[in-house]
Amino acid sequence: MLHRRRFLTTATRGLVLGGVALRVGRGAQAQPSYTVPLAQLQEMVAQKFPRSVPVQGLLDLTLQVPRLRLLPEVNRLGAAMAVDAAGPALRRSHAGLFDVEFALRYEAGDRTLRAHQLTLGRLEFPTLKPAVTELINAYAPVLAEQSLREVTLHQLRPQDTALFDGLGLQPGAITVTAKGLRVAFVGQQP
Numbered sequence: 001m002l003h004r005r006r007f008l009t010t011a012t013r014g015l016v017l018g019g020v021a022l023r024v025g026r027g028a029q030a031q032p033s034y035t036v037p038l039a040q041l042q043e044m045v046a047q048k049f050p051r052s053v054p055v056q057g058l059l060d061l062t063l064q065v066p067r068l069r070l071l072p073e074v075n076r077l078g079a080a081m082a083v084d085a086a087g088p089a090l091r092r093s094h095a096g097l098f099d100v101e102f103a104l105r106y107e108a109g110d111r112t113l114r115a116h117q118l119t120l121g122r123l124e125f126p127t128l129k130p131a132v133t134e135l136i137n138a139y140a141p142v143l144a145e146q147s148l149r150e151v152t153l154h155q156l157r158p159q160d161t162a163l164f165d166g167l168g169l170q171p172g173a174i175t176v177t178a179k180g181l182r183v184a185f186v187g188q189q190p
Contacts, residue, residue: 031184031185031186032164032167032169032184032185033182033183033184033185034156034160034161034164034171034182034183034185035177035179035180035181035182035183036113036153036154036180036181036183037179037180038068038070038179038180040154040180041068041077041153041154041180041181042067042068044152044153044154044155045065045066045068045079045151045153046065048151048152049063049064049065049066049081050062050063050064050065051063053143055087055136055139055143056139057088058087058088058089059085059086059087059088059089059090059136060085060086060087061083061084061085061136061143062083062084062086063081063082063083063098064081064082064083064084065081066079066080066081066148067079067080067081070176070177070178070180071101071176072175072176072177072178074101074176075103075175075176076101076102076103076104076119076176077101077102077104077115077153077176078099078100078101078102079099079100079101079102079148080097080098080099081097081098081099082095082096082097082098083095083096083097083098083123083125084096085125085128085136089132090128090132094125094127094128095125095126095127096123096124096125096126096128097123097124098121098123098124098140099120099121099122100118100119100120100121100144100148101118101119101121102115102116102117102118102119102148103115103116103117104116104153104174104176104181105174106171106174106183108170108171110155111155111156111157111158111161111171112152112153112154112155112156113152113153113154113155113156113174113181113183114150114151114152114153115148115150115151115153116150118144118145118148120140120141120144122137122140123136123137123140123143153181154181156171156183161185164185168187168188169185169186169187169188170185170186170187170188171183171184171185171186172184172185172186173186
């Protein structure tokens with residue numbers, strides 16, 4: 001019994017120090033989880049941008065690196081980014097802003113956390129005529145899907161989940177908190 005208690009104490013300390021925590025509620029069993037801080041998410045996303053998205057041969061939108069924000073009250077992430085519009089339909093380049101919110105999902109095949117269920121804000125271009133801005137906004141949902149859908153925000157490394165794998169656990173619910181993303185680990189489905 002003493003050996004088991006010492007093992008559990010040592011294992012719990014190791015989990016907390018490694019970015020992993022055991023969450024225990026009153027009367028509940030411990031729920032292991034792994035936390036990914038916002039700074040780490042921002043680093044991963046920065047590697048995927050800038051991105052260019054063509055719009056019907058009329059213009060190209062270049063999306064710059066998004067500034068991510070945590071939205072724990074709705075369990076989503078937000079991203080605001082600068083956008084440059086240029087191309088044959090425009091006389092010059094125009095700077096704008098683009099805002100989107102999204103949920104997250106886990107992809108078991110490559111152990112990644114990905115953006116999905118995008119909700120688009122408006123594309124704003126202060127120097128464009130309103131009719132042109134409306135045209136771009138008509139394509140905005142498609143543009144958001146093309147540019148941000150399934151963007152990888154984090155990849156779990158084998159060493160991040162080795163203990164959980166050994167216990168037969170797999171990533172479950174992803175919760176957006178004020179500190180980052182918390183990935184709960186649950187029993188594997190048969």
